[in-house]
Amino acid sequence: MEKRFTFNHLAASGLGLAACALFAGNIPSARADENLFGFVRGAETLPKGHFDFYQTLTLRTSKDAGVYRGWDSDTELEYGFTDKFQASIALDNRYIYNRGVEDLPDANHFTFGGVESAMKYRLLSPFKDPVGLALRLEGGWLLHDEVGGLLEHEMYVAPEVILQKNFFDDTLVTELNYGVEWAWGKDPAEQYYKEFSMQGGAGVTYRFAPNWFLGVEGHVRSEWPLFNFGNFEHVVVYAGPALHYARERWWVTLSYNYQVYGHGVDESARSQTFAEETRHEIRFKVGFNF
């Protein structure tokens, strides 16, 4: 029997975790690899011997018909093996509420998304070198897809290049990501067994007051089922503001991204695409440093 899970439970969990860490005031901590953006990554890495704990909540909502809310909860632990190399492991959970969306069965359920792991190696420091450069490799095993929470047995690998350039005494931070992904086992949640995608992101943010950063970010994703470039599926571009606040032992980031452009081969609307995407993506991250 499938477990019922409402968003109130999800929010309460996040709040509880935040409260626990807030009052863990005597824990020594690190501050590297804070996420200044919701979707775009920076080139910094955790110092050797330090942990980061992240809780990310993402709301994907609004399609062209019906009511759709997809909640993703990523709980992640990251460790700095050296000052330049870090690795992480994350558990994904999803809550899908869906009524009357075309080609998607109605749903109101909580599902276990899967397990993801990533490693990042910093080649150049954004604080010392002309530009920060890091290579990241992510892989995962996903049991339910993020669109409908439907059963799948997906495995994927996703290498990524991360660039970061800081200006004005590191008060203005720009970040650029570009990566690709190979995924297998996407059926039966999706029509095709395997898929290739390209994804990128860019953001610029400014420290407008001590502890606070405000910026804009955007991310793009395009997909080709069956690893076939002649079999284009869709492309989507999101953009919006990102607000970041950090204290000595924790930080939070809130980001809102709107689908500014989308195009899917199976859809008539050419300015937005909704088969696998939504109009809004809102992400809240909280990180604690140990």
Next chain:
Amino acid sequence: MSDWKTFVLPAALVLSTSAPCFANVYLTTDQAQKLIFPGASCTPWEGKLTEAQKKAIEKTSDLRIRKDPQIWHVSGGGWFIVDEVLGKHEYITFAVGLTAGGAVKQIEIIEYRESYGSEVRGDQWRAQFVGKTAKDPLRLDQDIKNISGATLSSRHVTEGVRRACAFYDIVLK
């Protein structure tokens, strides 16, 4: 609508319950003076930085002056300067003691508000600055070694000392 409120609630509560700043105040200004110039007395410098001097310091040190430093003249010769540089999110307050000839006698970290990178307080790292003047590069990986994993703090403190030396060279000499 209620979903939106619920979503924002964790963020709002986290921010509104912001814990008090865990700033680490290692020294008072007075303690830093006594450490760098034991037995000496310090008199506040009453001078005023002109716009031209400010621009010259910024140009020489390659670092913006966000706030005028506090400066004292030390009995028997020398200067005691308390200044701030940006940490990752807050300011790092530090003190530089200069000899009468403008060479760095000692530096001390007074307040460090970042929880990581406090290795810049280490004796060995700070000792690298002793004897440096405005004529030295005072740059990371040139004449000052970086602290791996604390690069931002290392760089900004180094830049701060470079600015203090430039201040002496342009204004106090």
